[in-house]
Amino acid sequence: xxxxxxxxxxxxxxxxxxxxxxxxxxxxxxxxxxxxxxxxxxxxxxxxxxxxxxxxxxxxxxxxxxxxxxxxxxxxxxxxxxxxxxxxxxxxxxxxxxxxxxxxxxxxxxxxxxxxxxxxxxxxxxxxxxxxxxxxxxxxxxxxxxxxxxxxxxxxxxxxxxxxxxxxxxxxxxxxxxxxxxxxxxxxxxxxxxxxxxxxxxxxxxxxxxxxxxxxxxxxxxxxxxxxxxxxxxxxxxxxxxxxxxxxxxxxxxxxxxxxxxxxxxxxxxxxxxxxxxxxxxxxxxxxxxxxxxxxxxxxxxxxxxxxxxxxxxxxxxxxxxxxxxxxx
Amino acid sequence: xxxxxxxxxxxxxxxxxxxxxxxxxxxxxxxxxxxxxxxxxxxxxxxxxxxxxxxxxxxxxxxxxxxxxxxxxxxxxxxxxxxxxxxxxxxxxxxxxxxxxxxxxxxxxxxxxxxxxxxxxxxxxxxxxxxxxxxxxxxxxxxxxxxxxxxxxxxxxxxxxxxxxxxxxxxxxxxxxxxxxxxxxxxxxxxxxxxxxxxxxxxxxxxxxxxxxxxxxxxxxxxxxxxxxxxxxxxxxxxxxxxxxxxxxx
Ligand SMILES: [Fe+2]
Ligand SMILES: [Fe+2]
Ligand SMILES: [Fe+2]
Numbered sequence: 226x227x228x229x230x231x232x233x234x235x236x237x238x239x240x241x242x243x244x245x246x247x248x249x250x251x252x253x254x255x256x257x258x259x260x261x262x263x264x265x266x267x268x269x270x271x272x273x274x275x276x277x278x279x280x281x282x283x284x285x286x287x288x289x290x291x292x293x294x295x296x297x298x299x300x301x302x303x304x305x306x307x308x309x310x311x312x313x314x315x316x317x318x319x320x321x322x323x324x325x326x327x328x329x330x331x332x333x334x335x336x337x338x339x340x341x342x343x344x345x346x347x348x349x350x351x352x353x354x355x356x357x358x359x360x361x362x363x364x365x366x367x368x369x370x371x372x373x374x375x376x377x378x379x380x381x382x383x384x385x386x387x388x389x390x391x392x393x394x395x396x397x398x399x400x401x402x403x404x405x406x407x408x409x410x411x412x413x414x415x416x417x418x419x420x421x422x423x424x425x426x427x428x429x430x431x432x433x434x435x436x437x438x439x440x441x442x443x444x445x446x447x448x449x450x451x452x453x454x455x456x457x458x459x460x461x462x463x464x465x466x467x468x469x470x471x472x473x474x475x476x477x478x479x480x481x482x483x484x485x486x487x488x489x490x491x492x493x494x495x496x497x498x499x500x501x502x503x504x505x506x507x508x509x510x511x512x513x514x515x516x517x518x519x520x521x522x523x524x525x526x527x528x529x530x531x532x533x534x535x536x537x538x539x540x541x542x543x544x545x546x547x548x549x550x551x552x553x554x
Numbered sequence: 555x556x557x558x559x560x561x562x563x564x565x566x567x568x569x570x571x572x573x574x575x576x577x578x579x580x581x582x583x584x585x586x587x588x589x590x591x592x593x594x595x596x597x598x599x600x601x602x603x604x605x606x607x608x609x610x611x612x613x614x615x616x617x618x619x620x621x622x623x624x625x626x627x628x629x630x631x632x633x634x635x636x637x638x639x640x641x642x643x644x645x646x647x648x649x650x651x652x653x654x655x656x657x658x659x660x661x662x663x664x665x666x667x668x669x670x671x672x673x674x675x676x677x678x679x680x681x682x683x684x685x686x687x688x689x690x691x692x693x694x695x696x697x698x699x700x701x702x703x704x705x706x707x708x709x710x711x712x713x714x715x716x717x718x719x720x721x722x723x724x725x726x727x728x729x730x731x732x733x734x735x736x737x738x739x740x741x742x743x744x745x746x747x748x749x750x751x752x753x754x755x756x757x758x759x760x761x762x763x764x765x766x767x768x769x770x771x772x773x774x775x776x777x778x779x780x781x782x783x784x785x786x787x788x789x790x791x792x793x794x795x796x797x798x799x800x801x802x803x804x
Contacts, residue, residue, distance in 0.1 A: 299795035531585025537703025
């Protein structure tokens with residue numbers, strides 16, 4: 226999930242072959258897809274590698290907060306659904322790493338960047354899953370916000386990314402509906418469960434709004450991405466779409482959005498929401514969220530504990546190859 | 555109610571549920587992303603089998619218990635899974651050895667179960683057989699890779715084989731419940747699986763350059779509810795929600 230908006234990209238400028246650049250831009254303008262073997266400006270390639278890998282890392286780190294509840298799911302049906310969801314997220318990570326590979330970035334290299342803390346992933350996964358309702362809230366809000374961010378990426382100018390997004394968005398919207406249905410079941414079942422859902426909404430609402438990245442007035446660097454048709458809507462536009470879609474869903478559940486300033490504007494037809502706490506956003510992005518250290522520690526541990534397995538698989542493949550060569554000789 | 559059929563179906567359900575529970579612990583922590591996905595797949599197959607089997611056990615029992623009541627509201631001593639499936643994940647080699655030993659048994663088991671006179675068990679078997687074939691292939695490939703990989707992986711794989719070996723004997727046990735159901739053409743006689751299981755294990759360990767442990771003492775007890783020390787911890791996590799919030803819909 227969860228392209229964190231492009232908030233930390235360096236401005237990318239190209240002084241390459243002006244002719245090739247113009248031809249490239251014309252293709253993009255005409256909505257032709259750019260494929261891996263086509264010429265592309267270096268900045269375009271870099272921007273995409275950064276965005277795709279950040280997205281891939283988010284899928285992988287995102288497995289941790291939800292994975293936290295697999296062993297404790299309340300029913301076998303929910304356990305299976307959660308396992309399948311977390312497995313899907315792993316699958317999303319795989320397609321996205323493959324899309325990045327078409328741009329010459331290897332999975333090992335990208336993984337190193339994640340583990341060293343050099344690469345970012347979506348900050349939403351630095352929040353903890355404390356109760357079972359959090360599993361529903363993640364599906365509803367986090368997958369929901371991811372879809373808003375990602376639907377436009379299905380039309381992204383880079384072919385492999387756009388195709389990966391089409392497949393991923395289908396699964397994310399299934400996750401979103403499943404999360405909402407989980408919460409609906411809880412809200413209908415008892416007051417105690419409804420309170421648990423409200424508590425989850427209270428904790429996940431604002432971080433979900435932050436998933437769209439800084440507000441437009443503070444967000445640089447998106448003009449180039451817009452021109453390249455990597456990005457098609459501004460952070461605030463996407464955030465507004467999400468709020469407009471989500472508020473009525475919360476009301477249907479009988480829940481209160483934890484925002485005193487929230488009100489419906491009859492004229493614009495939009496839900497106006499209160500000020501986001503950007504200091505929290507900046508703090509968690511910088512590394513000081515409730516679970517940043519734990520998430521990285523878990524990823525590093527899996528990587529280190531698995532090193533001997535990966536080495537063995539390589540060694541075995543080498544032995545097999547050598548034996549085959551010997552036989553052939 | 556048919557007490558024997560209930561007990562027998564419940565054992566199969568418990569085997570699947572407990573192994574699924576263990577495999578689910580890996581999710582997000584496996585050595586590679588592909589294995590995260592692969593182990594989740596195998597976990598899902600077992601949870602699916604458990605659901606079908608618990609549901610059927612509940613029907614046979616006829617007291618209105620559903621899959622979740624049977625899985626989440628029975629106590630330690632009421633669980634009748636074999637000891638092998640409840641063993642902790644350990645390192646990746648232990649998880650693979652556990653799966654390999656179990657699936658090498660379950661594949662021929664489900665093959666035979668397809669001919670059961672009990673139609674529901676036969677139908678469950680038809681689906682489970684295909685799944686077990688994949689589980690066996692997946693785990694056997696890893697036994698070979700790890701056994702015939704590096705020195706470290708070889709040692710770890712051999713250690714895992716030795717560690718779990720004493721739990722394999724229980725797979726072949728037949729108590730009165732099993733014997734009576736075998737006579738009725740409902741259950742599979744596990745003793746008839748010994749040779750094919752032994753051949754599979756021997757062949758794979760051979761390819762993996764691993765040593766087959768000697769036949770020897772077999773630890774048993776799972777079928778009569780005598781489990782390992784860590785089993786209660788597994789249930790603690792698995793049953794937490796249903797214990798903390800009894801009688802609610804999720
Ligand atoms: Fe995503
Ligand atoms: Fe995803
Ligand atoms: Fe998702």
